[in-house]
Amino acid sequence: MDSTQAIRRPTTLLLLLPLAWGALVAVVLGVYGGMHQPTGYAVSIAGFSGPLPMKAWLTTGAFVLAAVQLFSALVMWGRIRLNLPWIAGVHRWSGRLAFLLTLPVAFHCLYALGAQYDTPRVMIHSIAGCFFYGIFTTKMLALPRRGIPSWTFPVAGGLAFTALVALWLTSSLWFFTTIGVKF
Numbered sequence: 417m418d419s420t421q422a423i424r425r426p427t428t429l430l431l432l433l434p435l436a437w438g439a440l441v442a443v444v445l446g447v448y449g450g451m452h453q454p455t456g457y458a459v460s461i462a463g464f465s466g467p468l469p470m471k472a473w474l475t476t477g478a479f480v481l482a483a484v485q486l487f488s489a490l491v492m493w494g495r496i497r498l499n500l501p502w503i504a505g506v507h508r509w510s511g512r513l514a515f516l517l518t519l520p521v522a523f524h525c526l527y528a529l530g531a532q533y534d535t536p537r538v539m540i541h542s543i544a545g546c547f548f549y550g551i552f553t554t555k556m557l558a559l560p561r562r563g564i565p566s567w568t569f570p571v572a573g574g575l576a577f578t579a580l581v582a583l584w585l586t587s588s589l590w591f592f593t594t595i596g597v598k599f
């Protein structure tokens with residue numbers, strides 16, 4: 417049995433652990449969000465008139481960076497034929513910045529508001545929020561693992577992008593169309 421066969425057999429096993437950790441992150445956020453007594457405690461960043469517009473714009477920033485991620489991934493995978501040697505760096509940094517922008521928002525959501533399931537919009541939003549961090553964890557833990565099936569990254573990346581689109585539609589778009597486009 418040559419070494420490539422040895423690597424091939426553990427491939428599925430290698431994927432299972434990142435998936436298990438991702439599922440654990442999503443479930444823990446959901447349970448915390450469901451059991452935690454919402455505090456209503458809110459922080460805001462200078463330049464915004466309050467936590468809601470702050471969250472709506474930070475989420476919009478993460479959404480735009482996620483679109484850069486999608487475009488750069490399509491170039492990296494040769495679906496968009498452009499010769500951009502620096503595109504992998506753009507993909508990595510737009511992903512890191514998008515993730516960082518979500519953190520103060522999700523902190524406010526979970527700590528001040530908790531997970532809520534009373535309306536379809538907020539239910540989809542709460543579930544998409546937990547799922548986003550779960551699939552992001554799975555992708556980041558799978559990245560350094562050799563022998564992982566090659567479809568893992570477009571699938572995990574696609575799911576993370578879809579979750580962020582769902583988060584933006586169920587929060588920022590709702591905010592901009594209900595309360596208004598304001599800072």
Ligand code: HEM
Nearest residue numbers: 449471472475518521522525529530531532542545546587
């Ligand atoms: C981690 C799990 C998350 C839970 C449980 C959660 C839950 C919530 C809830 C209950 C609200 C109030 C909805 C309302 O009454 O209008 C809310 C608002 C909001 N959330 Fe989240 N969220 C989560 C993650 C996220 C993430 C990751 C983002 C952005 C990337 C985000 C962006 C927003 C924004 C912009 C609002 C304010 C607009 C609104 O009220 O809908 N949330 N969230």
